Amino acid sequence: MKKSIKAALIQQAKTADVALNRTRLAEAVRAVTKEHHPDLIVLQELHDSLYFCQTESADNFDLAIEIPSAVTDDYAALAREADAVLVTSLFERRAPGLYHNTAVVFDRDGSMAGKYRKMHIPDDPAYYEKYYFTPGDLGFHPIDTSIGRLGVMVCWDQWYPEGARVMAMSGAELLIYPTAIGWESTDTPEEKERQLNAWITIQRSHAVANGIPVISVNRTGFEPDPSGVTNGITFWGHSFVAGPQGEILAMAPAESEWIKVVEIDMERTETVRRWWPFLRDRRIDAYTPILRRYND
Amino acid sequence: MKKSIKAALIQQAKTADVALNRTRLAEAVRAVTKEHHPDLIVLQELHDSLYFCQTESADNFDLAIEIPSAVTDDYAALAREADAVLVTSLFERRAPGLYHNTAVVFDRDGSMAGKYRKMHIPDDPAYYEKYYFTPGDLGFHPIDTSIGRLGVMVCWDQWYPEGARVMAMSGAELLIYPTAIGWESTDTPEEKERQLNAWITIQRSHAVANGIPVISVNRTGFEPDPSGVTNGITFWGHSFVAGPQGEILAMAPAESEWIKVVEIDMERTETVRRWWPFLRDRRIDAYTPILRRYND
Numbered sequence: 001m002k003k004s005i006k007a008a009l010i011q012q013a014k015t016a017d018v019a020l021n022r023t024r025l026a027e028a029v030r031a032v033t034k035e036h037h038p039d040l041i042v043l044q045e046l047h048d049s050l051y052f053c054q055t056e057s058a059d060n061f062d063l064a065i066e067i068p069s070a071v072t073d074d075y076a077a078l079a080r081e082a083d084a085v086l087v088t089s090l091f092e093r094r095a096p097g098l099y100h101n102t103a104v105v106f107d108r109d110g111s112m113a114g115k116y117r118k119m120h121i122p123d124d125p126a127y128y129e130k131y132y133f134t135p136g137d138l139g140f141h142p143i144d145t146s147i148g149r150l151g152v153m154v155c156w157d158q159w160y161p162e163g164a165r166v167m168a169m170s171g172a173e174l175l176i177y178p179t180a181i182g183w184e185s186t187d188t189p190e191e192k193e194r195q196l197n198a199w200i201t202i203q204r205s206h207a208v209a210n211g212i213p214v215i216s217v218n219r220t221g222f223e224p225d226p227s228g229v230t231n232g233i234t235f236w237g238h239s240f241v242a243g244p245q246g247e248i249l250a251m252a253p254a255e256s257e258w259i260k261v262v263e264i265d266m267e268r269t270e271t272v273r274r275w276w277p278f279l280r281d282r283r284i285d286a287y288t289p290i291l292r293r294y295n296d
Numbered sequence: 297m298k299k300s301i302k303a304a305l306i307q308q309a310k311t312a313d314v315a316l317n318r319t320r321l322a323e324a325v326r327a328v329t330k331e332h333h334p335d336l337i338v339l340q341e342l343h344d345s346l347y348f349c350q351t352e353s354a355d356n357f358d359l360a361i362e363i364p365s366a367v368t369d370d371y372a373a374l375a376r377e378a379d380a381v382l383v384t385s386l387f388e389r390r391a392p393g394l395y396h397n398t399a400v401v402f403d404r405d406g407s408m409a410g411k412y413r414k415m416h417i418p419d420d421p422a423y424y425e426k427y428y429f430t431p432g433d434l435g436f437h438p439i440d441t442s443i444g445r446l447g448v449m450v451c452w453d454q455w456y457p458e459g460a461r462v463m464a465m466s467g468a469e470l471l472i473y474p475t476a477i478g479w480e481s482t483d484t485p486e487e488k489e490r491q492l493n494a495w496i497t498i499q500r501s502h503a504v505a506n507g508i509p510v511i512s513v514n515r516t517g518f519e520p521d522p523s524g525v526t527n528g529i530t531f532w533g534h535s536f537v538a539g540p541q542g543e544i545l546a547m548a549p550a551e552s553e554w555i556k557v558v559e560i561d562m563e564r565t566e567t568v569r570r571w572w573p574f575l576r577d578r579r580i581d582a583y584t585p586i587l588r589r590y591n592d
Binding site: 119120121122139159162163166169170171197201202204205208209243245247275277278279281283286287288289290291292293295 | 505
């Protein structure tokens, strides 16, 4: 593990042109690399396309890629060029009729350090992910890289303390959540505020409960609902980094693209876990109900 | 379950005079009852005494009481008089040499609705609780009352998402944490801020993760360290109520006593859990490592 890492977060708006999205991402990576030479670059969820899960359409399976494939080769080359660990979020075609929402991590030498398949899959109006993604079958295993052991999960996973805990108990030194979440336009301003704050709070709490930093990268911009059933999603941005006490180190605005490099002190976990030794006192003899669906 | 409950939080400073502390508590309960007639009254952790765990002294076991005993009879009578559910936090003497940190809940008719023995026991300089309290052996079971099913835990438990989850999965409609936590005076203002915010954040996150309200009642005031080893504890107050999206409904100041009645919409959980159906998607097939000490 490095004592300190420079993490770059890239929050972008997306278009229907996948090639253009990839080009703009590569440009952003090159720009931030040239200026800051980060150790880690984190992209948002499903960064190659619009958030296609607003409708259920079989045509959208055309967006999926195999892992590895020419697309992952390109990201591997980008990581190598940037000399940085790169966390990507891809629509994985595993077999005909079998797809996952998969984060792929490339190490700074361009090797594939590992992948994580989104474990918790949402399904709500305008977020029809259960149609597209089979729940992950790789479990909560951190990915070892040259800069440390990364607890990479994806979006909806961020609402589950269990995932964060298993990652931390498996040695994750940093939690990372590529995300795509936003507001429905008919929500009141008060409701929007509650939702955004809940999203920030739950992720900060994973830092607190486990004494490790958290990086969350969300998309921004408005994407209409192709079906016209809803009013579309205004992705709420607010990508952020929290330290191991949940303290906010940097946070993006809602409505604009944002590239930020944040220095994260990776030795702070040692101090914080000595002060607040939560792992010491866990009542593993009494947590069995967590493995049940409901305790009735 | 009532559709809406009026919850009273009583945040106080304590003295070495146990009788005086009990009298002041009873006066506070009577005053808030007369003015607001709350359905629920929540007291802070170990409200009958100073926070005696700042040192390890066998004499302090004199502060413990049996349950039931004349002391709990008095609290039962107070609950009946107030016609409210009363959440107390007591130093329980279970047998010679066997003590617990126990929350006792009295129903509005004065009956003992149930008790909870603090499951996670801290031990840090100035918080020598492992010397005094055997970890609870009653598990995480909500307590049924005339106003609903209450997930009562105590202080250090508040840092553990597991306890909150088990309570929620066992039907708790409200999480309640009597607390005694504060700052060491040599901490920097920035560190104090991080600690306080971490404490608020982790508890709000239990509301978010489980879609239920949270009540936390802390003590206030400065209590010197009788041993002179540390600079004593400035209890940080900030008792609060959060709604089921983690939104703050009321919050106390740090440095003064505070009695507050907060109206809590108990039907909001139904709405919030329909919007964010986290319980639906839990990966109970992948949480087994949570039952281990560490996943190495």
